[in-house]
Amino acid sequence: MPADVLASIEVVRATWRDVGALVKLDRRCFKPIDAYAWYEFLGLCLWPGVLALKALSEGRLVGFIAGDPRKQDGHTIIVTLAVDPKYQRGGIGERLLREVEARSTLPRLQLMVRKSNLPALHLYRKLNYAIVETWPHYYEDGEDAYVMEKTLTPNPLPIRERESRSGG
Ligand SMILES: CC(C)(COP(=O)(O)OP(=O)(O)OC[C@H]1O[C@@H](n2cnc3c(N)ncnc32)[C@H](O)[C@@H]1OP(=O)(O)O)[C@@H](O)C(=O)NCCC(=O)NCCS
Numbered sequence: 001m002p003a004d005v006l007a008s009i010e011v012v013r014a015t016w017r018d019v020g021a022l023v024k025l026d027r028r029c030f031k032p033i034d035a036y037a038w039y040e041f042l043g044l045c046l047w048p049g050v051l052a053l054k055a056l057s058e059g060r061l062v063g064f065i066a067g068d069p070r071k072q073d074g075h076t077i078i079v080t081l082a083v084d085p086k087y088q089r090g091g092i093g094e095r096l097l098r099e100v101e102a103r104s105t106l107p108r109l110q111l112m113v114r115k116s117n118l119p120a121l122h123l124y125r126k127l128n129y130a131i132v133e134t135w136p137h138y139y140e141d142g143e144d145a146y147v148m149e150k151t152l153t154p155n156p157l158p159i160r161e162r163e164s165r166s167g168g
Contacts (some may be wrong), residue, residue, distance in 0.1 A: 006056060006091040012097050014054040014064060016045050021056075022059040029082035033140055036080065044068075044079060051076070051100050055083070055092050062087040065096040067104060075108035075149070076100065081120070092151065093123050101127075107152055112145040124148050 004088045014022065022041040044066040055063030066079040083092045101109060105144065111129070113120050129148040138145035 001078045005087070006095070008057065009062070009092055010056045010094065011095060012056065014045050014052040016042055017068050018045060018054055018061060025061055025064055025082055025084060026080075028085055038057055046067075053096060053099055055096055057087065059160075063096055065100055067100040067109070069104065069106050071106065073110075075107055075110045076104045078109060078111035090117070092124060094127065095126055097123070101150075101152060104152060107115055109150045109152065111148050114139060115144045115146060121146070129145055 051067040065082040066078045129150045133147040135145045
């Protein structure tokens with residue numbers, strides 16, 4: 001991906017209208033065993049409180065992240081994160097994760113990742129996520145999951161101002 005593309009990437013909320021494109025993106029990014037169904041994307045886009053954000057390059061959907069706030073647990077779960085293979089290694093994944101962190105109203109972020117998913121593990125470590133647990137055989141094919149967490153430092157800006165600064 002050319003270096004100047006990241007600057008032109010727009011991150012905005014995804015809606016039900018994006019479901020078809022989200023399914024296609026998911027198919028390009030994940031093996032069938034890890035793919036989500038269309039109705040799961042619909043749920044993520046419609047469920048109140050879920051931070052469903054898409055990355056657009058010249059109007060084309062090139063990335064997606066969903067953060068599900070679990071108030072009772074005090075953390076937001078990163079349900080999924082994907083960047084179109086043609087646009088990977090250009091900073092979009094990091095940008096999407098930082099956007100969810102900036103908009104999160106809960107003090108911690110949590111996610112699950114395959115032990116073998118080195119690109120994702122590198123990204124999470126870069127952004128200071130720490131492995132807090134291993135869940136053996138978590139995935140359908142028997143692979144273990146790492147549970148990773150990050151505690152956010154308090155943001156001094158009110159949420160409304162944060163939202164308007166991050167454009168959504
Ligand atoms: C994981 C994923 C979202 C990363 O998105 P991306 O846009 O390519 O990542 P970025 O360009 O923002 O990279 C940010 C950092 O992540 C790490 N990273 C990303 N891809 C990497 C790779 N292939 N190898 C090593 N480190 C990598 C690096 O630390 C990088 O920082 P750097 O560029 O300063 O070295 C992307 O690879 C993807 O969609 N993978 C398939 C779906 C998936 O596995 N999602 C995560 C499920 S838990």
